[in-house]
Amino acid sequence: MSSPTTYSLPKLPYGYDALEPYISSQIMTLHHTKHHQTYITNLNNALQTHASALKSGDIATQVSLQPAIRFNAGGHINHSLFWQNLCPANSPNAKSSSAPKLTEKIKATWGSEEKFKKAFTEALLGIQGSGWGWLVRYDTGAGGSESGRLGIVTTKDQDPLVGKGEVPVFGVDMWEHAYYLQYQNGKAAYVENIWNVINWKTAEERYLGSKEDVFKALKSKL
Amino acid sequence: MSSTLLRSSALCTALRASAPKASKAGIAGTTFVRGKATLPDLSYDYGALEPAISGKIMELHHKNHHNTYVTSYNNFSEQIAEAKQKNDIAAQIALQPLINFHGGGHINHTLFWENLAPTNQGGGEPPTGALAKAINDSYGSLDALKEKFNTALAGVQGSGWAWLVQDTQTGSIQIKTYANQDPVVGQFRPILGIDAWEHAYYLQYQNRKAEYFKAVWDVVNWKAAEKRFKQ
Structure with a gap:
Protein backbone atom coordinates (compact mmCIF):
# COMPACT_ATOMS: atom_id res chain seq x y z
CA MET A 1 0.00 0.00 0.00
CA SER A 2 1.41 3.38 -0.97
CA SER A 3 1.94 6.07 1.62
CA PRO A 4 -0.62 8.88 1.75
CA THR A 5 -0.24 12.18 -0.06
CA THR A 6 1.64 14.79 1.97
CA TYR A 7 0.04 18.23 1.83
CA SER A 8 1.99 21.47 2.01
CA LEU A 9 1.21 25.11 2.64
CA PRO A 10 0.16 26.93 -0.55
CA LYS A 11 1.81 30.29 -1.25
CA LEU A 12 -0.32 33.38 -0.75
CA PRO A 13 -1.16 35.00 -4.08
CA TYR A 14 -0.16 38.42 -2.55
CA GLY A 15 2.10 39.82 0.17
CA TYR A 16 1.25 39.54 3.87
CA ASP A 17 0.69 43.30 4.04
CA ALA A 18 -1.31 43.48 0.79
CA LEU A 19 -4.69 43.47 2.53
CA GLU A 20 -3.84 46.40 4.81
CA PRO A 21 -5.49 48.32 6.33
CA TYR A 22 -8.43 45.93 6.34
CA ILE A 23 -6.49 42.87 7.49
CA SER A 24 -3.18 43.58 9.17
CA SER A 25 0.09 42.09 8.06
CA GLN A 26 0.57 40.53 11.49
CA ILE A 27 -2.76 38.73 11.26
CA MET A 28 -2.05 37.49 7.73
CA THR A 29 1.42 36.24 8.69
CA LEU A 30 0.24 34.32 11.75
CA HIS A 31 -2.88 33.10 10.02
CA HIS A 32 -0.98 31.70 7.04
CA THR A 33 2.36 30.54 8.46
CA LYS A 34 1.04 29.31 11.81
CA HIS A 35 -2.66 28.48 11.79
CA HIS A 36 -2.95 27.18 8.24
CA GLN A 37 0.37 25.35 8.57
CA THR A 38 -0.81 23.64 11.77
CA TYR A 39 -3.91 22.27 10.03
CA ILE A 40 -1.68 20.85 7.30
CA THR A 41 0.80 19.33 9.76
CA ASN A 42 -1.98 17.74 11.79
CA LEU A 43 -3.72 16.54 8.64
CA ASN A 44 -0.55 14.85 7.38
CA ASN A 45 -0.02 13.22 10.77
CA ALA A 46 -3.60 11.96 10.93
CA LEU A 47 -3.40 10.61 7.38
CA GLN A 48 -0.13 8.84 8.16
CA THR A 49 -1.66 7.15 11.20
CA HIS A 50 -4.73 6.36 9.16
CA ALA A 51 -2.60 4.71 6.47
CA SER A 52 -0.97 2.47 9.06
CA ALA A 53 -4.38 1.56 10.46
CA LEU A 54 -5.59 0.75 6.95
CA LYS A 55 -2.59 -1.46 6.37
CA SER A 56 -3.04 -3.36 9.60
CA GLY A 57 -6.79 -3.63 9.22
CA ASP A 58 -7.36 -1.64 12.44
CA ILE A 59 -10.85 -0.42 11.74
CA ALA A 60 -11.42 1.12 15.17
CA THR A 61 -8.42 3.42 14.75
CA GLN A 62 -9.50 4.29 11.22
CA VAL A 63 -12.89 5.44 12.45
CA SER A 64 -11.48 7.25 15.49
CA LEU A 65 -9.29 9.35 13.17
CA GLN A 66 -12.22 10.65 11.14
CA PRO A 67 -12.93 13.75 13.27
CA ALA A 68 -9.26 14.79 13.20
CA ILE A 69 -9.10 14.29 9.43
CA ARG A 70 -12.31 16.23 8.88
CA PHE A 71 -11.22 19.09 11.13
CA ASN A 72 -7.69 19.47 9.80
CA ALA A 73 -8.49 18.76 6.16
CA GLY A 74 -11.36 21.21 6.50
CA GLY A 75 -8.96 23.79 7.90
CA HIS A 76 -6.62 23.26 4.97
CA ILE A 77 -9.40 23.43 2.36
CA ASN A 78 -11.13 26.44 3.91
CA HIS A 79 -8.00 28.53 4.29
CA SER A 80 -6.76 27.66 0.79
CA LEU A 81 -10.07 28.82 -0.69
CA PHE A 82 -10.10 31.89 1.56
CA TRP A 83 -6.66 33.19 0.50
CA GLN A 84 -7.70 32.88 -3.11
CA ASN A 85 -10.98 34.69 -2.64
CA LEU A 86 -9.27 37.73 -1.13
CA CYS A 87 -7.18 40.33 -2.94
CA PRO A 88 -5.72 43.79 -2.32
CA ALA A 89 -8.35 46.53 -2.21
CA ASN A 90 -6.70 48.47 -5.04
CA SER A 91 -6.90 45.50 -7.41
CA PRO A 92 -9.59 45.68 -10.11
CA ASN A 93 -10.62 42.21 -8.92
CA ALA A 94 -11.83 43.74 -5.67
CA LYS A 95 -14.71 45.37 -7.54
CA SER A 96 -17.91 43.41 -7.91
CA SER A 97 -17.97 44.51 -11.56
CA SER A 98 -15.30 41.85 -12.03
CA ALA A 99 -18.07 39.31 -11.49
CA PRO A 100 -20.81 40.28 -13.99
CA LYS A 101 -22.62 36.92 -14.12
CA LEU A 102 -22.38 36.36 -10.38
CA THR A 103 -23.64 39.82 -9.48
CA GLU A 104 -26.51 39.39 -11.91
CA LYS A 105 -27.50 36.20 -10.08
CA ILE A 106 -27.00 37.89 -6.71
CA LYS A 107 -29.35 40.70 -7.74
CA ALA A 108 -31.90 38.18 -9.00
CA THR A 109 -31.68 36.28 -5.70
CA TRP A 110 -31.48 39.02 -3.06
CA GLY A 111 -32.81 42.03 -4.96
CA SER A 112 -29.58 44.00 -4.85
CA GLU A 113 -25.92 43.67 -3.96
CA GLU A 114 -26.56 45.74 -0.84
CA LYS A 115 -29.29 43.41 0.34
CA PHE A 116 -27.04 40.43 -0.30
CA LYS A 117 -24.20 41.98 1.70
CA LYS A 118 -26.60 42.74 4.52
CA ALA A 119 -27.86 39.15 4.60
CA PHE A 120 -24.32 37.78 4.42
CA THR A 121 -23.19 40.10 7.21
CA GLU A 122 -26.07 39.01 9.44
CA ALA A 123 -25.22 35.37 8.84
CA LEU A 124 -21.56 35.98 9.71
CA LEU A 125 -22.38 37.85 12.90
CA GLY A 126 -24.85 35.14 13.93
CA ILE A 127 -22.18 32.44 14.09
CA GLN A 128 -21.90 31.13 17.65
CA GLY A 129 -18.28 30.28 18.28
CA SER A 130 -15.80 29.49 15.53
CA GLY A 131 -16.88 29.03 11.95
CA TRP A 132 -17.15 30.34 8.42
CA GLY A 133 -19.70 32.04 6.21
CA TRP A 134 -19.91 31.08 2.53
CA LEU A 135 -21.69 32.09 -0.60
CA VAL A 136 -22.56 28.74 -2.17
CA ARG A 137 -23.76 27.63 -5.58
CA TYR A 138 -26.08 24.64 -5.46
CA ASP A 139 -26.21 22.25 -8.38
CA THR A 140 -28.91 20.00 -7.04
CA GLY A 141 -32.65 20.45 -7.05
CA ALA A 142 -35.68 18.77 -8.45
CA GLY A 143 -34.86 17.74 -12.03
CA GLY A 144 -31.95 20.15 -12.08
CA SER A 145 -34.47 22.98 -12.05
CA GLU A 146 -32.62 24.79 -9.31
CA SER A 147 -29.20 24.34 -10.81
CA GLY A 148 -27.05 27.37 -10.12
CA ARG A 149 -29.10 28.55 -7.17
CA LEU A 150 -27.16 30.70 -4.71
CA GLY A 151 -27.34 30.52 -0.94
CA ILE A 152 -25.58 31.82 2.16
CA VAL A 153 -24.35 29.11 4.47
CA THR A 154 -22.54 29.19 7.80
CA THR A 155 -20.40 26.27 8.90
CA LYS A 156 -19.01 25.49 12.32
CA ASP A 157 -15.35 25.15 13.24
CA GLN A 158 -13.56 23.85 10.12
CA ASP A 159 -16.40 21.92 8.51
CA PRO A 160 -15.65 22.12 4.77
CA LEU A 161 -18.23 22.60 2.03
CA VAL A 162 -17.66 19.42 0.11
CA GLY A 163 -21.19 18.02 -0.04
CA LYS A 164 -22.81 16.80 -3.23
CA GLY A 165 -23.95 19.63 -5.44
CA GLU A 166 -22.52 22.47 -3.32
CA VAL A 167 -19.80 24.71 -4.73
CA PRO A 168 -18.15 27.33 -2.50
CA VAL A 169 -18.02 30.72 -4.28
CA PHE A 170 -16.34 32.72 -1.54
CA GLY A 171 -15.86 32.36 2.18
CA VAL A 172 -15.14 34.56 5.18
CA ASP A 173 -13.26 33.19 8.19
CA MET A 174 -15.07 34.05 11.43
CA GLY A 186 -15.32 44.40 17.25
CA LYS A 187 -16.08 41.67 14.76
CA ALA A 188 -18.77 43.74 13.03
CA ALA A 189 -16.04 46.14 11.87
CA TYR A 190 -13.99 43.23 10.51
CA VAL A 191 -17.00 42.00 8.55
CA GLU A 192 -17.71 45.48 7.24
CA ASN A 193 -14.11 45.85 6.08
CA ILE A 194 -13.74 42.44 4.51
CA TRP A 195 -15.93 43.57 1.61
CA ASN A 196 -13.05 45.79 0.48
CA VAL A 197 -10.80 42.80 -0.15
CA ILE A 198 -13.12 40.18 -1.64
CA ASN A 199 -11.73 38.87 -4.91
CA TRP A 200 -14.76 39.03 -7.18
CA LYS A 201 -12.85 37.70 -10.16
CA THR A 202 -12.15 34.46 -8.29
CA ALA A 203 -15.75 34.39 -7.12
CA GLU A 204 -16.96 34.71 -10.73
CA GLU A 205 -14.68 31.87 -11.85
CA ARG A 206 -15.95 29.60 -9.09
CA TYR A 207 -19.53 30.55 -9.84
CA LEU A 208 -19.13 29.70 -13.52
CA GLY A 209 -16.75 26.78 -13.11
CA SER A 210 -17.18 23.17 -12.12
CA LYS A 211 -16.65 21.90 -8.61
CA GLU A 212 -13.39 20.31 -9.77
CA ASP A 213 -12.21 23.74 -10.95
CA VAL A 214 -12.78 25.22 -7.51
CA PHE A 215 -10.62 22.60 -5.83
CA LYS A 216 -8.08 22.42 -8.67
CA ALA A 217 -5.63 24.79 -6.99
CA LEU A 218 -5.72 22.64 -3.86
CA LYS A 219 -4.79 19.57 -5.88
CA SER A 220 -1.99 21.22 -7.82
CA LYS A 221 -0.35 22.38 -4.59
CA LEU A 222 0.08 18.91 -3.13
CA MET B 1 -15.26 36.89 47.05
CA SER B 2 -14.28 33.71 48.79
CA SER B 3 -17.35 32.25 50.43
CA THR B 4 -19.80 29.92 48.77
CA LEU B 5 -22.64 32.21 49.72
CA LEU B 6 -21.07 35.19 48.07
CA ARG B 7 -20.11 33.15 45.11
CA SER B 8 -23.55 31.79 44.50
CA SER B 9 -25.06 35.16 45.18
CA ALA B 10 -22.98 36.61 42.35
CA LEU B 11 -24.53 34.14 39.98
CA CYS B 12 -27.97 34.70 41.45
CA THR B 13 -27.66 38.44 41.17
CA ALA B 14 -26.79 37.91 37.60
CA LEU B 15 -29.50 35.44 36.81
CA ARG B 16 -32.42 36.46 38.95
CA ALA B 17 -34.77 39.34 39.27
CA SER B 18 -33.95 42.78 40.50
CA ALA B 19 -37.27 44.54 40.42
CA PRO B 20 -36.32 48.22 40.09
CA LYS B 21 -34.43 47.72 36.84
CA ALA B 22 -37.23 45.69 35.37
CA SER B 23 -39.52 48.68 35.06
CA LYS B 24 -37.39 50.02 32.24
CA ALA B 25 -37.72 46.83 30.26
CA GLY B 26 -40.62 45.62 28.25
CA ILE B 27 -42.53 46.71 25.24
CA ALA B 28 -45.25 49.32 25.32
CA GLY B 29 -44.98 49.47 29.06
CA THR B 30 -45.35 45.74 29.55
CA THR B 31 -42.55 43.98 31.36
CA PHE B 32 -42.11 40.30 30.71
CA VAL B 33 -38.86 39.72 32.56
CA ARG B 34 -38.74 40.67 36.20
CA GLY B 35 -35.03 41.22 36.44
CA LYS B 36 -31.89 41.48 34.46
CA ALA B 37 -28.59 39.77 34.49
CA THR B 38 -25.72 42.08 35.33
CA LEU B 39 -21.99 41.92 34.80
CA PRO B 40 -20.43 40.74 38.07
CA ASP B 41 -17.42 42.63 39.41
CA LEU B 42 -14.10 40.85 39.40
CA SER B 43 -12.68 40.27 42.88
CA TYR B 44 -9.21 41.24 41.60
CA ASP B 45 -7.75 43.85 39.24
CA TYR B 46 -7.47 43.29 35.51
CA GLY B 47 -3.69 43.18 35.78
CA ALA B 48 -3.66 40.89 38.81
CA LEU B 49 -3.32 37.65 36.86
CA GLU B 50 -0.19 38.74 35.01
CA PRO B 51 2.01 37.28 33.70
CA ALA B 52 -0.26 34.25 33.15
CA ILE B 53 -3.07 36.37 31.65
CA SER B 54 -2.41 39.95 30.58
CA GLY B 55 -4.39 42.88 31.93
CA LYS B 56 -5.47 43.82 28.41
CA ILE B 57 -6.98 40.38 27.85
CA MET B 58 -8.77 40.44 31.22
CA GLU B 59 -10.20 43.88 30.58
CA LEU B 60 -11.54 43.08 27.09
CA HIS B 61 -12.71 39.67 28.20
CA HIS B 62 -14.66 40.99 31.17
CA LYS B 63 -15.84 44.43 30.04
CA ASN B 64 -16.55 43.58 26.41
CA HIS B 65 -17.01 39.86 25.81
CA HIS B 66 -18.71 38.94 29.07
CA ASN B 67 -20.77 42.09 29.02
CA THR B 68 -22.02 41.32 25.50
CA TYR B 69 -23.25 37.93 26.70
CA VAL B 70 -25.06 39.65 29.57
CA THR B 71 -26.67 42.25 27.29
CA SER B 72 -27.66 39.71 24.67
CA TYR B 73 -28.99 37.29 27.27
CA ASN B 74 -31.21 40.02 28.71
CA ASN B 75 -32.39 40.96 25.25
CA PHE B 76 -33.32 37.40 24.27
CA SER B 77 -34.82 36.67 27.69
CA GLU B 78 -37.13 39.58 27.15
CA GLN B 79 -38.06 38.29 23.71
CA ILE B 80 -38.70 34.75 24.91
CA ALA B 81 -40.84 36.01 27.78
CA GLU B 82 -42.84 38.02 25.31
CA ALA B 83 -43.24 34.99 23.04
CA LYS B 84 -44.39 32.95 26.02
CA GLN B 85 -46.92 35.62 26.89
CA LYS B 86 -48.27 35.43 23.36
CA ASN B 87 -48.20 31.64 23.33
CA ASP B 88 -45.92 31.81 20.31
CA ILE B 89 -44.27 28.40 20.55
CA ALA B 90 -42.30 28.72 17.31
CA ALA B 91 -40.67 31.94 18.47
CA GLN B 92 -39.85 30.42 21.85
CA ILE B 93 -38.12 27.47 20.21
CA ALA B 94 -36.26 29.71 17.79
CA LEU B 95 -34.91 31.69 20.76
CA GLN B 96 -33.69 28.64 22.71
CA PRO B 97 -30.24 28.43 21.05
CA LEU B 98 -29.69 32.14 21.72
CA ILE B 99 -30.60 31.73 25.38
CA ASN B 100 -28.28 28.73 25.60
CA PHE B 101 -25.43 30.61 23.94
CA HIS B 102 -25.65 33.95 25.68
CA GLY B 103 -26.92 32.62 29.01
CA GLY B 104 -24.19 30.00 28.83
CA GLY B 105 -21.61 32.68 28.08
CA HIS B 106 -22.74 34.59 31.15
CA ILE B 107 -22.67 31.53 33.45
CA ASN B 108 -19.36 30.23 32.13
CA HIS B 109 -17.51 33.51 32.47
CA THR B 110 -18.94 34.20 35.93
CA LEU B 111 -17.69 30.82 37.14
CA PHE B 112 -14.37 31.31 35.34
CA TRP B 113 -13.56 34.64 37.01
CA GLU B 114 -14.27 33.03 40.36
CA ASN B 115 -12.10 30.01 39.76
CA LEU B 116 -9.12 32.22 38.96
CA ALA B 117 -7.12 34.23 41.50
CA PRO B 118 -3.87 36.18 41.64
CA THR B 119 -0.97 34.23 43.13
Missing part, protein backbone atom coordinates in the same frame (compact mmCIF):
# COMPACT_ATOMS: atom_id res chain seq x y z
CA TRP A 175 -12.65 32.39 13.81
CA GLU A 176 -11.37 34.95 16.29
CA HIS A 177 -7.80 34.39 15.08
CA ALA A 178 -8.87 35.89 11.73
CA TYR A 179 -9.43 39.34 13.21
CA TYR A 180 -8.72 39.53 16.92
CA LEU A 181 -5.27 41.18 16.92
CA GLN A 182 -6.71 44.08 14.94
CA TYR A 183 -10.39 44.25 15.81
CA GLN A 184 -10.59 42.49 19.21
CA ASN A 185 -14.26 42.05 20.06
CA ASN B 120 -0.96 36.51 46.18
CA GLN B 121 -4.61 35.55 46.79
CA GLY B 122 -4.07 31.81 46.58
CA GLY B 123 -3.89 31.42 42.80
CA GLY B 124 -2.07 28.22 41.90
CA GLU B 125 -2.10 26.79 45.41
CA PRO B 126 -3.01 23.12 45.19
CA PRO B 127 -6.38 21.90 46.39
CA THR B 128 -6.83 20.32 49.78
CA GLY B 129 -9.41 18.15 51.52
CA ALA B 130 -12.07 16.14 49.73
CA LEU B 131 -11.41 17.56 46.27
CA ALA B 132 -7.68 16.85 46.55
CA LYS B 133 -8.52 13.28 47.57
CA ALA B 134 -10.96 12.88 44.65
CA ILE B 135 -8.29 14.14 42.25
CA ASN B 136 -5.69 11.76 43.61
CA ASP B 137 -8.11 8.85 43.56
CA SER B 138 -9.17 9.54 39.98
CA TYR B 139 -5.97 10.82 38.38
CA GLY B 140 -3.13 9.74 40.68
CA SER B 141 -1.88 13.28 41.19
CA LEU B 142 -2.67 16.91 40.55
CA ASP B 143 -0.01 17.03 37.84
CA ALA B 144 -1.60 14.08 36.08
CA LEU B 145 -4.96 15.85 36.18
CA LYS B 146 -3.43 19.03 34.73
CA GLU B 147 -1.83 17.06 31.94
CA LYS B 148 -5.11 15.37 31.00
CA PHE B 149 -6.96 18.66 31.35
CA ASN B 150 -4.50 20.38 29.01
CA THR B 151 -4.87 17.57 26.48
CA ALA B 152 -8.63 18.10 26.62
CA LEU B 153 -8.22 21.87 26.17
CA ALA B 154 -5.89 21.37 23.21
CA GLY B 155 -8.42 19.01 21.66
CA VAL B 156 -11.25 21.55 21.57
CA GLN B 157 -11.99 22.00 17.87
CA GLY B 158 -13.08 25.60 17.50
CA SER B 159 -14.41 27.57 20.45
CA GLY B 160 -15.24 25.98 23.77
CA TRP B 161 -14.36 25.19 27.33
CA ALA B 162 -12.89 22.37 29.35
CA TRP B 163 -14.31 21.67 32.78
CA LEU B 164 -13.57 19.53 35.74
CA VAL B 165 -17.08 18.40 36.55
CA GLN B 166 -18.72 16.29 39.22
CA ASP B 167 -21.27 13.70 38.22
CA THR B 168 -24.29 14.50 40.41
CA GLN B 169 -25.42 10.86 40.19
CA THR B 170 -22.20 9.17 41.29
CA GLY B 171 -20.24 12.01 42.91
CA SER B 172 -17.20 11.18 40.80
CA ILE B 173 -15.17 13.81 38.99
CA GLN B 174 -14.17 13.88 35.34
CA ILE B 175 -12.88 16.23 32.63
CA LYS B 176 -15.38 17.25 29.96
CA THR B 177 -15.18 19.67 27.05
CA TYR B 178 -18.13 21.79 25.94
CA ALA B 179 -18.60 23.50 22.58
CA ASN B 180 -18.95 27.27 22.26
CA GLN B 181 -20.83 28.53 25.34
CA ASP B 182 -22.68 25.36 26.26
CA PRO B 183 -22.91 25.57 30.04
CA VAL B 184 -22.33 22.76 32.51
CA VAL B 185 -25.88 21.98 33.58
CA GLY B 186 -27.98 18.90 34.23
CA GLN B 187 -26.19 15.73 35.28
CA PHE B 188 -22.87 17.48 35.85
CA ARG B 189 -21.82 20.13 38.31
CA PRO B 190 -19.09 22.59 37.29
CA ILE B 191 -16.02 22.46 39.56
CA LEU B 192 -13.35 24.25 37.52
CA GLY B 193 -13.50 25.74 34.03
CA ILE B 194 -10.88 27.01 31.60
CA ASP B 195 -11.89 29.13 28.64
CA ALA B 196 -10.42 27.80 25.38
CA TRP B 197 -11.92 30.48 23.11
CA GLU B 198 -9.22 32.33 21.19
CA HIS B 199 -10.30 35.63 22.76
CA ALA B 200 -9.18 34.23 26.13
CA TYR B 201 -5.51 34.16 25.11
CA TYR B 202 -4.89 35.42 21.59
CA LEU B 203 -3.56 38.94 22.31
CA GLN B 204 -0.84 37.43 24.47
CA TYR B 205 -0.23 33.93 23.14
CA GLN B 206 -1.50 34.10 19.53
CA ASN B 207 -1.41 30.58 18.07
CA ARG B 208 0.69 29.23 20.96
CA LYS B 209 -2.31 28.13 22.96
CA ALA B 210 -0.43 25.30 24.70
CA GLU B 211 1.58 27.98 26.51
CA TYR B 212 -1.63 29.59 27.79
CA PHE B 213 -2.97 26.24 28.98
CA LYS B 214 0.29 25.65 30.83
CA ALA B 215 0.42 29.12 32.41
CA VAL B 216 -3.20 29.34 33.50
CA TRP B 217 -2.65 26.80 36.30
CA ASP B 218 -0.55 29.45 38.07
CA VAL B 219 -3.74 31.43 38.66
CA VAL B 220 -6.29 28.69 39.26
CA ASN B 221 -8.24 29.28 42.43
CA TRP B 222 -8.61 25.79 43.85
CA LYS B 223 -10.37 27.19 46.93
CA ALA B 224 -13.27 28.15 44.67
CA ALA B 225 -13.24 24.70 43.10
CA GLU B 226 -13.27 23.06 46.54
CA LYS B 227 -16.39 24.98 47.49
CA ARG B 228 -18.23 23.80 44.37
CA PHE B 229 -17.31 20.18 45.05
CA LYS B 230 -19.95 18.33 47.06
CA GLN B 231 -19.11 15.40 49.28
